[in-house]
Structures are given as C-alpha cells and as structure tokens.
Amino acid sequence: MGFFPVCLQLEKRRCVVVGGGEVAWRKVEGLLACGAAVKVISPQLQENLARYREAEEIDWLAREYREGDLAGAFLVIAATDDQEVQARVHAEAEQGNLLLNVADVPKWCNLILPAVVRRGEMTIAISTGGASPALAGKLRRQLEGSFGREYEILLRLLAALRPLVLARGGDHRENKRLFKALVAPDLAAWIREERWDLLKEHVHNTLGGDEVLACVNELQRGY
Structure with missing residues (x-):
C-alpha cells in the first residue's frame, strides 16, 4: 500500500535520531531546518554532527541505544548500520505508536522521508515509497534547476x-x-x-x- 503524503510541523518537537554517521547527519540537517528539537543517540559523532553539538543545536546521548530512549519522542529515525539496533528501535517505536523512519529498511518505516527542494516557504517533495531513493534524488536535482x-x-x-x-x-x-x-x-x-x-x-x-x-x-x- 502507498504512503499518505503529509507535511509535519516539527518546530520544538522532540525528534530522536539513532546513529552518528553520514546518514544520521543528513537526517539531522533536515530536522534542524524545520526547527525540531533533535536528540542524537550514538557513541560517536561524525564531524558535522559534532559541530551541531558544539553549537548546542542538538542534544547528544553519547552511548549505544537502549530500550526506553525513545520516551517522549514525536518522531524517530534509525540511521545506523547495525541491523540488530535497527530492529530494536523499530520494536520500541511500534510499541509506542511513534512515527518511524528506518534507513534502508522500507518495511519497518511508517514514515518515508522524501527528497526535498526548498525555496523559502515552498517545499517540493519527491518520494518513491522507498523503492528507489536514487531516482528521487535525481528528480530532486532536476527540480532544483527549474525552481530558483x-x-x-x-x-x-x-x-x-x-x-x-x-x-x-x-x-x-x-x-x-x-x-x-x-x-x-x-x-x-x-x-x-x-x-x-x-x-x-x-x-x-x-x-x-x-x-x-x-x-x-x-x-x-x-x-
């Protein structure tokens, strides 16, 4: 079944990102652009995430994810390369009825993050339902050239x-x-x-x- 396209108001809402690498950084960047209150759970942070932490733009829990870490979250993104951690995050999010995106595992997502072109208050989102993020990215680059x-x-x-x-x-x-x-x-x-x-x-x-x-x-x- 297809996903229902929707825009979420995330300003000041708690969004939890599990993972501290390149994928997590890209997700955090998008969340911060919407004014979300972002918490990152990871033993380490890649350099861009570390800069966000130094600037106090994100909260950082410097350890591995544990059950219960998603309490109070509005939206959760699992962005690690550890399948076992991804599975545990999915289980807790399902139990708490939370919005969840699991990187590279569409079957565990109840939320797909589209490729986005932003021009001020205008947002153009392209989603392939998780079937091909590469195609969504290609279409995004084409639209960036059309909408200045x-x-x-x-x-x-x-x-x-x-x-x-x-x-x-x-x-x-x-x-x-x-x-x-x-x-x-x-x-x-x-x-x-x-x-x-x-x-x-x-x-x-x-x-x-x-x-x-x-x-x-x-x-x-x-x-």
Whole structure:
C-alpha cells in the first residue's frame, strides 16, 4: 500500500535520531531546518554532527541505544548500520505508536522521508515509497534547476498580499477569484528577469490599492 503524503510541523518537537554517521547527519540537517528539537543517540559523532553539538543545536546521548530512549519522542529515525539496533528501535517505536523512519529498511518505516527542494516557504517533495531513493534524488536535482530563488521571493510577495486582500472583507468566492487571477501569469519569471515593472502593473491591475505596490517595492529592494 502507498504512503499518505503529509507535511509535519516539527518546530520544538522532540525528534530522536539513532546513529552518528553520514546518514544520521543528513537526517539531522533536515530536522534542524524545520526547527525540531533533535536528540542524537550514538557513541560517536561524525564531524558535522559534532559541530551541531558544539553549537548546542542538538542534544547528544553519547552511548549505544537502549530500550526506553525513545520516551517522549514525536518522531524517530534509525540511521545506523547495525541491523540488530535497527530492529530494536523499530520494536520500541511500534510499541509506542511513534512515527518511524528506518534507513534502508522500507518495511519497518511508517514514515518515508522524501527528497526535498526548498525555496523559502515552498517545499517540493519527491518520494518513491522507498523503492528507489536514487531516482528521487535525481528528480530532486532536476527540480532544483527549474525552481530558483525567484520562487522564494514570489511566495514572500503572495504571503504579504494575502492578508491585505482578506482585510477588505470580500466573500470567499471573490477572494478565491482574486488569488487565482493574481498568480495566472508567470510571476516567477518576471522576478527572475527583474521585470518589476510588469509585476507591479499586474498586481495593481488585479488588486488595486497603493498598499499592494508597497509590498512589491519592499521585495524589490531586498532582491
């Protein structure tokens, strides 16, 4: 059966990573990017994880995993090359009904970590359901070339304009029409090409009001 795609709010939630090598580092990096409270359980840490520890960005339990170490966790990642440890982590997570990803063992996962492209608040996730992480990685690299920093700027603009529209008190149907009309042209291309004149003209024609132009001007200054 397939996995249900979902985005999790991990800010300040306890996430436990069992393992201290390269795979664990990549998982921790993604968790920290989401503001998670990360605890790493491993006798040793590879150099990047050690830097996180020195910067007090992660908690480190400097020993092998023991049963009970997952208490209080929201999400667990088993990222060791020890099959016996992976199995014990899986057993405890199952008993506690925890979200679990076991590196390279899809049958023990109730959570698949997709390959991700992030541009500010925009997240594009690619998953093969654990069948081929290599293919997911290849597709991620292709998407990175197609979606540049202009999408981060575009989302900032749309996020700034949304409350201005809602504050006007229009009904749901009218607001939906305006938001749809707003993103109809290729706004990202205009930002990438620095055609701020076209962007301002379109935003003003669609929404009207000097306050919407002020949003575009502010983004232009910071681009």
